Amino acid sequence: MHEGSGNAIELLTADHRKVEKLFEEFERASDGEKQQELADDILTELTAHAETEEKTFYPEAMKTVSVDIKEMIEHGIGEHGKMKLLIEEIRDSRFKDGYVAQMKQLKSIVKEHVQEEEGNVFPDAEMTIPKEKLKSLARTMMGQKMAILGVEKFREIGR
Numbered sequence: 001m002h003e004g005s006g007n008a009i010e011l012l013t014a015d016h017r018k019v020e021k022l023f024e025e026f027e028r029a030s031d032g033e034k035q036q037e038l039a040d041d042i043l044t045e046l047t048a049h050a051e052t053e054e055k056t057f058y059p060e061a062m063k064t065v066s067v068d069i070k071e072m073i074e075h076g077i078g079e080h081g082k083m084k085l086l087i088e089e090i091r092d093s094r095f096k097d098g099y100v101a102q103m104k105q106l107k108s109i110v111k112e113h114v115q116e117e118e119g120n121v122f123p124d125a126e127m128t129i130p131k132e133k134l135k136s137l138a139r140t141m142m143g144q145k146m147a148i149l150g151v152e153k154f155r156e157i158g159r
């Protein structure tokens with residue numbers, strides 16, 4: 001996807017694929033250091049993804065989608081809460097003491113999140129949010145993501 005050409009749903013779906021790929025690489029990695037690096041990337045990506053959904057995508061979707069889907073989004077926000085807590089725990093432990101098991105837990109939360117969104121939330125949002133709006137949301141979300149990823153990079157350097 002080229003900058004400015006995507007819509008919000010394409011952007012979020014691409015995030016999902018990226019995180020799935022990172023999880024696969026994480027599971028395949030045999031080197032402990034490489035594994036930690038991949039885990040760190042996953043945590044960063046998920047933090048940015050959840051932020052753009054909560055700040056930008058969900059509020060807009062809540063205006064247009066059906067009642068069932070609204071409930072699903074509310075449930076999704078609760079799941080994000082669990083996810084963020086787990087991310088914090090993993091970070092605080094500095095990837096020690098059973099963090100691989102926590103990553104597994106994180107993966108199953110993400111899997112459920114992806115199924116719910118791609119199976120139900122996105123199709124409804126795609127139909128009900130105007131096309132131009134989906135594009136402008138994508139621009140906003142890209143800016144938010146870059147701000148978060150920039151901060152994360154900075155945090156890495158300071159470590």
Ligand SMILES: [Fe+2]
Pocket residue numbers: 012016049053113114117
């Ligand atoms: Fe998502």
